[in-house]
Amino acid sequence: MTESFDEALKRTHNCGQLSSGDVGGRVRLCGWVRSYRDHGGIVFIDLRDREGITQIVFDPSDDAELHKLAGSLRNEWVISIAGTVRLRGEDRINPKLPTGKIEVVADGLTVLNKSQTVPFEPDATEKVSEDMRLRYRYVDLRRADMTGALRLRHSICRAMRSVLDERDFIEIETPFLTKSTPEGARDFLVPSRLQQACFYALPQSPQLFKQILMVSGLDKYYQIVRCFRDEDLRADRQPEFTQLDVEMSFVTEADVMEVTNEVLQKICRVAGKEFPAAPTVLTYAEAMDKYGSDRPDMRFELFLRDVSQIVKGCSFKVFSDCLAAGGMVKGVCVPGGAKFTRKEIDGYTAFVGDYGAKGLAWCKVEGDGFAGGAAKFLDEPVQTGLREAFGAGAGDIFFFLADAPATVNKALAALRCRLGEELQLFSPDDFAWCWVTEFPLVEWNEDQQRWDSLHHPFTSPRPDQLEMLQADPGAVRSRAYDIVLNGVELGGGSIRIHSTDLQKRIFGLLGISEDEAHARFGFLLDALQFGAPPHGGIALGLDRIVMMMVGATSLRDVIAFPKTQRGICPLTGAPAEVEDKQLAELDLKIIAPPQKA
Numbered sequence: 002m003t004e005s006f007d008e009a010l011k012r013t014h015n016c017g018q019l020s021s022g023d024v025g026g027r028v029r030l031c032g033w034v035r036s037y038r039d040h041g042g043i044v045f046i047d048l049r050d051r052e053g054i055t056q057i058v059f060d061p062s063d064d065a066e067l068h069k070l071a072g073s074l075r076n077e078w079v080i081s082i083a084g085t086v087r088l089r090g091e092d093r094i095n096p097k098l099p100t101g102k103i104e105v106v107a108d109g110l111t112v113l114n115k116s117q118t119v120p121f122e123p124d125a126t127e128k129v130s131e132d133m134r135l136r137y138r139y140v141d142l143r144r145a146d147m148t149g150a151l152r153l154r155h156s157i158c159r160a161m162r163s164v165l166d167e168r169d170f171i172e173i174e175t176p177f178l179t180k181s182t183p184e185g186a187r188d189f190l191v192p193s194r195l196q197q198a199c200f201y202a203l204p205q206s207p208q209l210f211k212q213i214l215m216v217s218g219l220d221k222y223y224q225i226v227r228c229f230r231d232e233d234l235r236a237d238r239q240p241e242f243t244q245l246d247v248e249m250s251f252v253t254e255a256d257v258m259e260v261t262n263e264v265l266q267k268i269c270r271v272a273g274k275e276f277p278a279a280p281t282v283l284t285y286a287e288a289m290d291k292y293g294s295d296r297p298d299m300r301f302e303l304f305l306r307d308v309s310q311i312v313k314g315c316s317f318k319v320f321s322d323c324l325a326a327g328g329m330v331k332g333v334c335v336p337g338g339a340k341f342t343r344k345e346i347d348g349y350t351a352f353v354g355d356y357g358a359k360g361l362a363w364c365k366v367e368g369d370g371f372a373g374g375a376a377k378f379l380d381e382p383v384q385t386g387l388r389e390a391f392g393a394g395a396g397d398i399f400f401f402l403a404d405a406p407a408t409v410n411k412a413l414a415a416l417r418c419r420l421g422e423e424l425q426l427f428s429p430d431d432f433a434w435c436w437v438t439e440f441p442l443v444e445w446n447e448d449q450q451r452w453d454s455l456h457h458p459f460t461s462p463r464p465d466q467l468e469m470l471q472a473d474p475g476a477v478r479s480r481a482y483d484i485v486l487n488g489v490e491l492g493g494g495s496i497r498i499h500s501t502d503l504q505k506r507i508f509g510l511l512g513i514s515e516d517e518a519h520a521r522f523g524f525l526l527d528a529l530q531f532g533a534p535p536h537g538g539i540a541l542g543l544d545r546i547v548m549m550m551v552g553a554t555s556l557r558d559v560i561a562f563p564k565t566q567r568g569i570c571p572l573t574g575a576p577a578e579v580e581d582k583q584l585a586e587l588d589l590k591i592i593a594p595p596q597k598a
C-alpha cells in the first residue's frame with residue numbers, strides 16, 4: 002500500500018498496547034526493528050518502542066512487493082507499519098510479552114530511517130563493557146531495563162511533587178552559579194568573565210539558600226535539584242546528582258520525618274514496594290552497638306555484641322592488651338557457622354584486614370565447650386558469658402575483633418553484611434527501612450587536631466546539651482537524622498541552628514574564626530540576625546532511591562547520561578580542552594603539570 006510520509010507518522014497505538022481485544026482492528030505502529038526472521042517465506046519483524054514489542058507479519062501471498070521490501074529490513078531501522086490485528090496460533094503465543102497473544106498482519110510499510118550496524122544489540126548487553134554502553138548511550142537507552150528505570154524515575158519525581166504540593170509546599174529554584182562555601186567535598190569552580198580572577202562554584206547542595214528562604218518566611222520549600230561535588234567516584238556516587246531538597250519552619254525532627262515517611266510511602270507505592278507504617282527508629286549509639294554502622298542493614302538479625310567486660314579477665318593477650326590500651330573487643334556469633342572450613346575462616350580474616358583490622362579471633366561451639374582458634378584462652382566463665390550474650394548453641398562460631406572502636410565497628414559491620422549475603426539470611430527482594438537519629442555533633446580529626454562536623458556546621462545540637470559544648474564536645478548529640486534502606490543511606494537532614502550566637506559558638510568549636518566565618522558564610526549569618534524561625538529539613542538522593550527501587554547496583558543504570566568513575570562522559574568526551582580564545586576571555590592560561598619521574 003502506498004502512503005505518504007506524514008501518514009506514516011500517525012500512530013494509533015504503541016508497541017506494548019495491543020491485546021486480544023484489538024483483534025480485527027486496523028492499526029498503525031512506529032518503532033525500531035528489534036529482530037528479523039524469515040520462516041518459510043513469511044517474514045516476522047519484532048517492532049520495538051519504549052512501551053514494548055509487537056510482532057509484525059509480512060506474508061508474500063498478501064502482497065509480494067511489500068514482502069520484498071520487508072525482506073530488506075535490518076535491525077534498528079526505524080519504520081512505520083499499518084495492518085490488521087489478529088490472534089497468534091496457540092503454538093505461537095509468547096507468554097513473556099504483554100502483546101504475546103496477537104500479531105499485526107502488515108499491509109503498509111514505510112522506512113523512516115535506516116541504521117548502520119549498531120556496536121551492540123540493545124537486548125544483548127551481557128558481555129558489553131560499561132564504557133561501550135555509555136559511549137553509545139542512545140543505543141543502550143533502547144533497552145527495556147533502562148527505559149523502565151527512567152520511566153520509574155519520572156513517576157517517582159511526580160509522586161514526590163504530589164505529596165508536597167498537597168501539603169502546601171512551594172517549589173523554588175536556587176542558583177547554580179553561587180559562592181564557594183566548602184561543605185566537605187571539593188567545589189566545582191566556574192571562572193567569571195565579567196569579574197576577572199573571580200569564580201563561581203556549583204552548589205554541593207542548596208543548604209544556605211533554603212535556610213535563607215526560611216528566614217524569608219517561605220516556610221515550606223522543596224526542590225528537585227541538581228547538586229555537584231568534585232570527589233572520588235564509585236558505583237553509588239556521581240559528580241552531579243539529583244536530590245529532593247526540603248525545608249520547613251516551626252518543626253521538630255518528628256515533623257520532618259513524618260513528611261518524609263509520606264513521600265517515601267508514595268514512592269514505594271509507585272514502585273510496587275512495601276513501606277512500613279512506622280519505620281524503626283534507632284539512635285546512632287544503638288545502630289553502632291548492634292550493627293557497627295550508622296547505615297544498618299536490618300534485613301537480617303546477626304547482631305554484634307561488645308564483649309569487653311566478658312573477656313576482660315581472660316588470658317588471651319590480644320584481648321587484654323587491646324582493652325588495656327582503651328580499645329574494645331566485639332564479636333558476632335554465626336548460627337551453624339562451625340561448618341566453616343579453615344580456608345573460609347582465613348578468607349574472612351583477610352577480608353576484615355581490608356578494613357584496617359589486624360586479625361580475626363574465632364572459636365567454635367562444640368557440645369558443652371569451645372574449640373579451635375582462641376578457645377584455649379577462654380575459660381569456662383568466659384565461655385558461659387559469651388554463650389549467654391549471644392544465645393549461642395552447638396554448631397555456632399564466634400568471630401571477634403580487638404582494636405580501636407572505630408576500626409572494630411567498621412570491619413565487623415562489613416563482615417556482618419558479607420555473612421548475611423553469603424549465608425542467604427535475607428531475600429534480595431526484602432526492604433528494611435529505618436531512621437537513625439541523635440548523631441554525634443562533631444568528630445575529632447586526628448590529622449588536623451580539631452573537631453569536624455559530622456553532618457555540616459549548621460546542624461543544631463540538642464538544647465539540653467549546650468553546656469557540654471566546651472567541656473565535652475564529643476559527647477554532644479545533634480538533632481540530625483538519616484533514612485536508611487538495606488544498609489544504604491537514602492537521605493539525611495537536621496534541625497538547623499537559627500540563633501546567630503549559637504552558630505558562632507559552633508564555628509568557634511570547629512576552629513573557624515569570626516573573620517573566616519563571615520568570609521565564607523557571612524550572608525547566612527547576616528540573615529539569621531533578622532528574625533530567623535526555628536527550621537529543619539532533609540535531602541533525599543533521587544538517584545539512589547531509583548537505584549534501590551529497580552534493584553540496580555550502580556547509579557549509572559538509573560541516570561540517562563552519567564559519568565564514569567574517572568568523571569568522564571564517554572558519549573560527549575567531556576571534560577575536554579577548550580580553545581585558547583576562550584581561555585583568554587577569562588584571563589586564564591593552562592600551565593602544563595610537571596612531568597612525573
